[in-house]
Amino acid sequence: MALTDTAVLDARLAAAKEASLRLATATTAQKDAALEAVARILRERAADIVAANADDLEAGRERELTDGLLDRLRLDEARIDSLADAVLEVVQLDDPVGETVSGRSLPSGVRIDQVRVPLGVVGAIYEARPNVTIDIAVLALKSGNAVVLRGGTAAEHTNRVLVEVLRAALDSVGLPGDAVQTVDDFGRDGARHLMQAREYVDVLIPRGSAGLIRAVVDEAKVPVIETGAGVVHMFLDESAREDWAVELVHNAKVQRPSVCNALETVLVHRASAERLLPTVLDRLAASGVLIRGDERVRAIRPEVLPVSDDDFATEHMGLEISVGVVDSIDDALRHIRRFSTKHTESIVTNDLGNAERFLNEVDAAAVMVNASTRFTDGGEFGFGAEVGISTQKLHARGPMGLPELTSTKWLVRGAGHVRA
Amino acid sequence: MALTDTAVLDARLAAAKEASLRLATATTAQKDAALEAVARILRERAADIVAANADDLEAGRERELTDGLLDRLRLDEARIDSLADAVLEVVQLDDPVGETVSGRSLPSGVRIDQVRVPLGVVGAIYEARPNVTIDIAVLALKSGNAVVLRGGTAAEHTNRVLVEVLRAALDSVGLPGDAVQTVDDFGRDGARHLMQAREYVDVLIPRGSAGLIRAVVDEAKVPVIETGAGVVHMFLDESAREDWAVELVHNAKVQRPSVCNALETVLVHRASAERLLPTVLDRLAASGVLIRGDERVRAIRPEVLPVSDDDFATEHMGLEISVGVVDSIDDALRHIRRFSTKHTESIVTNDLGNAERFLNEVDAAAVMVNASTRFTDGGEFGFGAEVGISTQKLHARGPMGLPELTSTKWLVRGAGHVRA
Known part of the structure; x- marks a missing residue:
């Protein structure tokens, strides 16, 4: 210069x-x-x-x-x-x-x-x-x-x-x-x-x-x-209420898919996969969401596309979603630790112990129980205006x-x- | 590697x-x-x-x-x-x-x-x-x-x-x-x-x-x-009490000269230089402090060594001090803006307006009126233990x-x- x-x-x-x-x-x-x-x-x-x-x-x-x-x-x-x-x-x-x-x-x-x-x-x-x-x-x-x-x-x-x-x-x-x-x-x-x-x-x-x-x-x-970016997860626990699971996943993905607090990945406990996935995925598909899933998801829904680690790591900013079945809350926490961008993570559960573990152990700006990830927002939090959502830990974390x-x-x- | x-x-x-x-x-x-x-x-x-x-x-x-x-x-x-x-x-x-x-x-x-x-x-x-x-x-x-x-x-x-x-x-x-x-x-x-x-x-x-x-x-x-480092100033205003000026400068410089909140520079209002400098400098000299001063200081105390901009910019960590005469609080603020490392700055004054201006306008982790700069310390502030003193503005400022x-x-x- x-x-x-x-x-x-x-x-x-x-x-x-x-x-x-x-x-x-x-x-x-x-x-x-x-x-x-x-x-x-x-x-x-x-x-x-x-x-x-x-x-x-x-x-x-x-x-x-x-x-x-x-x-x-x-x-x-x-x-x-x-x-x-x-x-x-x-x-x-x-x-x-x-x-x-x-x-x-x-x-x-x-x-x-x-x-x-x-x-x-x-x-x-x-x-x-x-x-x-x-x-x-x-x-x-x-x-x-x-x-x-x-x-x-x-x-x-x-x-x-x-x-x-x-x-x-x-x-x-x-x-x-x-x-x-x-x-x-x-x-x-x-x-x-x-x-x-x-x-x-x-x-x-x-x-x-x-x-x-x-x-x-x-x-x-x-x-x-x-x-930062939001690779945002929702974990449907064994005890998740079906109506909540369906509406929370749908709201988090579809209500405004182009923003950072929109959902990218659904993890389902294997014990509730058969019970929850059909209605959860139907509701998404009805809104035009492209669904990718792992082998156990595809065993339940063969028409779902296969999912890769790259998909799990991607913030789509659009009507696409990755779905995986996990064996336990520990597996869910491990997956989140691996792929999370530390923006917002949510669990759907009726198990108090698992809710508390999720809140305590997940490292993210916002950690939620039975709520749509779309709530991570300065306006929703009552701040009036938002400078942005910090995904770092120093000075400011979450909506600024x-x-x-x-x-x-x-x-x-x-x-x-x-x-x- | x-x-x-x-x-x-x-x-x-x-x-x-x-x-x-x-x-x-x-x-x-x-x-x-x-x-x-x-x-x-x-x-x-x-x-x-x-x-x-x-x-x-x-x-x-x-x-x-x-x-x-x-x-x-x-x-x-x-x-x-x-x-x-x-x-x-x-x-x-x-x-x-x-x-x-x-x-x-x-x-x-x-x-x-x-x-x-x-x-x-x-x-x-x-x-x-x-x-x-x-x-x-x-x-x-x-x-x-x-x-x-x-x-x-x-x-x-x-x-x-x-x-x-x-x-x-x-x-x-x-x-x-x-x-x-x-x-x-x-x-x-x-x-x-x-x-x-x-x-x-x-x-x-x-x-x-x-x-x-x-x-x-x-x-x-x-x-x-x-x-960070502390190039710490004390400004002796026109209305500064002589006994306070003498003891505050002495305490801030001599009580523990090797630490970051110790005083490096004294600025004196020209209207109080004749009144304050002789006793302030005598007290310092009696404790073995090496004094450097500008022309107007040396007019009052010819034995004082000359001071350079490099001296004004130096954290000595020892028994050395730089002294300057300024025409006004504005000049003092300008000098501080130029040489401060934004750690601790203090004014000695009995003028309420000048005290408030100094508190409002000086950009530093700690800004003081009629107090020794040695107070910027986690222990003194009641924090129990101190990780350090932050001189940045994000996340933490002052004693951590x-x-x-x-x-x-x-x-x-x-x-x-x-x-x-």
């Missing part, structure tokens, strides 16, 4: 850092005013956004993107309107900054308080979904952070206008527009620079395919919050809301106290 | 992972029994430990280690006794595992609970201080984690015996000895392997010099908790106790609940 490019990128990151100091001490009222301005200017500039989006769609068609990808890329007036409504919902959320997490007076009389503070500068790397530009920026700003965006070349024209909207909104209420920066005009070099910039960027959040997240985790020097975009600091107040 | 070496290292890490599953569900009583056994076996094998330590000291003298380093390396009967006592203190601490952090019933009746769980496998990379082998392993085990140790070649013989002690203690109470592993016999290859092993290791904690920590942060693929060696998971309990 040319030295001048490096200098331009560093200047932008430094500007974000400088602006983050201002954001960190902004009041909730100021930040909410900025968000209301974002919603207003989004609607005012809807025509410009649609026009820029048309350029991206045109380029996407030339590059022969799939219809699914083109649909993710599309912003029309109606979608812009929903996006603006979503911004106003974030205004309603509690501001996490300033919350006292813990506090006490030490025996010496020194007072210590642990309070929430913004992380500083949040980097976001994502793909071809221009709505994420607004989502992530708005969540970062509400929690007092500056943000540096890398939204991918496919949405380049749209994102350019959206960044203008965000910066204009900040400026309009007297907060620094520099709190929103983009590195999109530097392509992959911009992304690489962002990933290395420990001096300026406090955390990186990748959102997108497993491949994108893996690349960021591998390459970044800035700390990453991994929002605004508090997960903050750190803490210790405020220590003495009256000339020295340590003995 | 030879393929067989890689296989041996992977087998050890896999054994740690497997053992971590057992530790994760061990009761507090079982883990405490293991820790009591560690203390007992440490005392029983004191002679073996001292003999192995003699080999390390001999090798250290041949390699011409400084007296300071040799002293850190030394374990005699008395130190082994204190180490065993410290293990018994950890027994007294609350077990964080199983604590419910938050919980609620969702409108649908689904119950969600966020509970603390162990991280899994904790990797520790440290240097030439064999007591850290026991410290970190005991804290990891108490919080339900397995641990993989890399303690450096200088303490190799001692650490070998200490790992035997830890494993024997676990075995003696029916917990898996494999929960404690070492990669020391593979030298730097072992350390490198540990840093890359995302599949097996959940978090890496480097403890030691700034150089060691930097190397781990740069090289590791496993998430790192950075326990046992809860910082845990993650959480969401337990979700339904009765056939599906998502609408």
Whole structure:
């Protein structure tokens, strides 16, 4: 990369850092005013956004993107309107900054308080979904952070206008527009620079395919919050109620198959396979789900396709499912340990001991008994808005809301106290 | 590295992972029994430990280690006794595992609970201080984690015996000895392997010099908790009380100069420089502190050595201090922003507005008013034992106790609940 490019990128990151100091001490009222301005200017500039989006769609068609990808890329007036409504919902959320997490007076009389503070500068790397530009920026700003965006070349024209909207909104209420920066005009070099910039960027959040997240985790020097893939299992225990098994599997797979908390694999205890599989599989097949199964599944349902270890390891994001019969809860736990991406795992059972074992022994962000895996969601959990679902163990695990975009600091107040 | 070496290292890490599953569900009583056994076996094998330590000291003298380093390396009967006592203190601490952090019933009746769980496998990379082998392993085990140790070649013989002690203690109470592993016999290859092993290791904690920590942060693929250096400042504001300024600066610098919360730089408001500096500097000089100052300091005290930006950026770990005069609190904040390692910063003032500005605007793990920076410490904060002091913003910030060696998971309990 040319030295001048490096200098331009560093200047932008430094500007974000400088602006983050201002954001960190902004009041909730100021930040909410900025968000209301974002919603207003989004609607005012809807025509410009649609026009820029048309350029991206045109380029996407030339590059022969799939219809699914083109649909993710599309912003029309109606979608812009929903996006603006979503911004106003974030205004309603509690501001996490300033919350006292813990506090006490030490025996010496020194007072210590642990309070929430913004992380500083949040980097976001994502793909071809221009709505994420607004989502992530708005969540970062509400929690007092500056943000540096890398939204991918496919949405380049749209994102350019959206960044203008965000910066204009900040400026309009007297907060620094520099709190929103983009590195999109530097392509992959911009992304690489962002990933290395420990001096300026406090955390990186990748959102997108497993491949994108893996690349960021591998390459970044800035700390990453991994929002990962979901190879999600449901284990139908010997004592599982048939009606629950049927509806839970169906809901978890079919209600919204393209998301990370959708079900990928059903494991059935051998003692309940004959009892449960016919109705469970019928209900799935009736919704057009492609079923793959192991030998013991196929002994019950010969028309089912064979399943491979690769299938068991795959997040399909669509109407496909893998089914296996296991000899015991131990076998189920072993299978899950081998293939789980540690997102969400569920057991259907009426056996209290097995329910408790499953809850205790499964290592995942969410572990469930007799509930659909689709419940792992910031909205369902009552967080209001969701930054993503963390599948890592440090800092945040499971659905992340605004508090997960903050750190803490210790405020220590003495009256000339020295340590003995 | 030879393929067989890689296989041996992977087998050890896999054994740690497997053992971590057992530790994760061990009761507090079982883990405490293991820790009591560690203390007992440490005392029983004191002679073996001292003999192995003699080999390390001999090798250290041949390699011409400084007296300071040799002293850190030394374990005699008395130190082994204190180490065993410290293990018994950890027994007294609350077990964080199983604590419910938050919980609620969702409108649908689904119950969600966020509970603390162990991280899994904790990797520790440290240097030439064999007591850290026991410290970190005991804290990891108490919080339900397995641990993989890399303690450096200088303490190799001692650490070998200490790992035997830890494993024997676990075995003696029916917990898996494999929960404690070492990669020391593979030298730097072992350390490198540990840093890359995302599949097996959940978090890496480097403890030691700034150089060691930097190397781990740069090289590791496993998430790192950075326990960093402390370039710690104290700002003497215009309204600072003279007696407090004198005693706070002295305590922060002199009470234990070799630790990370010790003071490195004093900044004085120009309006109070004439009033405060003579007594502040006299008190330091009387304790043998080497003082460096800028031009305005030297105008008041011509015998003071000149100070450079390099001095302002250095953690001296000894009886040296840098002193500068600033024009305003803004100048002080700017200096701190430039040179702070974000560990601990303190203001001495009687101005309420300036105290609040300092608390709000300084970005550090601990920000203080009228208190000695030496208070940033797990023991002082009432945490009982300290894993280290985190200078990063994700996961943990400031003194880390046992809860910082845990993650959480969401337990979700339904009765056939599906998502609408």
